[in-house]
Amino acid sequence: MPTQPLAIARTSYAPASSAEPGPCDEIRLVGVTKSFGRDQAIYGEGEPADLVYKVISGGVRTFRVLADGRRQISEFHLPGDVFGVELDAERRSGAEAICESVLVVARRSAVTEDPAQGQRFWRHALRQLRRCQDQALTLGRRSASERVASFLLDLAQRLGSGDELALPMSRQDMADYLGLTIETVSRTVTQMQGGGLIELAGCRHVRLKRPGALAELCE
Amino acid sequence: MPTQPLAIARTSYAPASSAEPGPCDEIRLVGVTKSFGRDQAIYGEGEPADLVYKVISGGVRTFRVLADGRRQISEFHLPGDVFGVELDAERRSGAEAICESVLVVARRSAVTEDPAQGQRFWRHALRQLRRCQDQALTLGRRSASERVASFLLDLAQRLGSGDELALPMSRQDMADYLGLTIETVSRTVTQMQGGGLIELAGCRHVRLKRPGALAELCE
DNA sequence: CGCTCGTTTGATAGCAATCAACCAACGTGG
DNA sequence: CCACGTTGGTTGATTGCTATCAAACGAGCG
Numbered sequence A, B: 001m002p003t004q005p006l007a008i009a010r011t012s013y014a015p016a017s018s019a020e021p022g023p024c025d026e027i028r029l030v031g032v033t034k035s036f037g038r039d040q041a042i043y044g045e046g047e048p049a050d051l052v053y054k055v056i057s058g059g060v061r062t063f064r065v066l067a068d069g070r071r072q073i074s075e076f077h078l079p080g081d082v083f084g085v086e087l088d089a090e091r092r093s094g095a096e097a098i099c100e101s102v103l104v105v106a107r108r109s110a111v112t113e114d115p116a117q118g119q120r121f122w123r124h125a126l127r128q129l130r131r132c133q134d135q136a137l138t139l140g141r142r143s144a145s146e147r148v149a150s151f152l153l154d155l156a157q158r159l160g161s162g163d164e165l166a167l168p169m170s171r172q173d174m175a176d177y178l179g180l181t182i183e184t185v186s187r188t189v190t191q192m193q194g195g196g197l198i199e200l201a202g203c204r205h206v207r208l209k210r211p212g213a214l215a216e217l218c219e
Numbered sequence C: 001c002g003c004t005c006g007t008t009t010g011a012t013a014g015c016a017a018t019c020a021a022c023c024a025a026c027g028t029g030g
Numbered sequence D: 001c002c003a004c005g006t007t008g009g010t011t012g013a014t015t016g017c018t019a020t021c022a023a024a025c026g027a028g029c030g
Helices: A107-112 A116-143 A144-160 A171-179 A182-194 A209-216 B108-112 B115-141 B146-160 B172-176 B182-194 B211-218
Strands: A008-015 A031-035 A042-043 A051-057 A060-065 A069-078 A094-097 A101-107 A164-166 A199-200 A205-208 B007-013 B031-036 B039-043 B052-055 B060-065 B071-077 B094-097 B099-108 B164-166 B198-200 B205-207
Touching: A031 A051, A031 A107, A051 A107, A060 A171, A060 B115, A069 A116, A069 A171, A069 B115, A101 A107, A107 A116, A116 A144, A116 A171, A116 B060, A116 B071, A116 B115, A144 A164, A144 A171, A144 A182, A144 A205, A144 A209, A171 A182, A182 A199, B031 B052, B031 B108, B031 B182, B052 B108, B060 B172, B071 B115, B071 B172, B099 B108, B108 B115, B115 B146, B115 B172, B146 B164, B146 B172, B146 B182, B146 B211, B172 B182, B182 B198
Parallel strands: none
Antiparallel strands: A008 A031, A031 A101, A042 A094, A051 A101, A060 A069, A060 A094, A164 A205, A199 A205, B007 B031, B031 B099, B039 B094, B052 B099, B060 B071, B060 B094, B164 B205, B198 B205
């Protein structure tokens, strides 16, 4: 894998977001822009957690792994998302780019100790917690097809591209997020296509034909 | 179920904790003491989220349910824990007492808007997030025996009672936390007993005979 | 053209869910 | 005091979903 350690310019990245976050809930990050190639590590477990990141383009996975290599992806971070804020001085998860990505990097202290943003960080953490609890419900109690359905709907909403979605991650990443194997994900997607729920144009491009039916699957 | 709506006294509950939380990380709650019976609802999904709680004694489960009744317990809250802090005005989860419990109740605003505690709440949310991510790893990637092992170890540590633990919750609660069925939990516990990993004195009282072996199970 | 890599498809195995008894503890009322 | 019903837990038999093992496929590329 080619390393692409390009620190380019000092930029102030302003919101411009719209969808989910409440009014003025957007976290401002002032820092350096950096690019990462597909599968390139951003940080690893155990490393110092003195930096925080915001996704400009592309996508990032944060994950934990067991001793024998089993991996659970905690979250996919998409454009506009802030990630890498940790409780301790040490990383509890790893982070890697899922595709060619551009990030803004900032010192954690610069951002965390800004009293103007205190409330925002608190809400940010709670929002992540809510998402994680949703995921726990999915991992603990939903079947494979329910997991994939909820994943596709969630992703479509976050990407804000209507019924069309360009999956930024591989089947393996989806599997490790959903607590399944790559084969099960593949089979489930194929079944959904067969059932007329979705349409595939290449394995990375999905069209939701019957989003209502998908939503029903998730109850 | 008998209702026990006793609002007794106005108390200031000060820390006195020690184990996990960092120095001065304890959230102070000033409010009213209230008792709840086993399985009594504290709040339900969709209700206004204007109160926050701290467990004095007993234990609380917070959970989400699917339309068909499948339930996932997000967290067990034990003595010293604060719970019920939500992002929105509405509850996303339900909360119920898992056994006879005493709680302190406070207005969310009184606590959240206290600038002296801002940092604490942020850290509190991040600590919960970390726990939730641990749980996601368990739910997504661990086998039944690994789940039970990690659960017992976690509980032993949180209760701070060494190798002896008095389980405050039923098998059904354990199952709904671990993403298993009650039968699988029961079988797994029995196997662990047979393997000499634990000792049972009644189904609610466990002694960890070989905590090291249990820890290995979790890798 | 033949390689590699990611994905799909197929056959089989295994773990945990489901369905069903059984058991012990407990409370109730005859 | 004891039959009875209830509740929570354990144990057994079987099913079924998803993992595993294995192979084929197709796109991209030297």
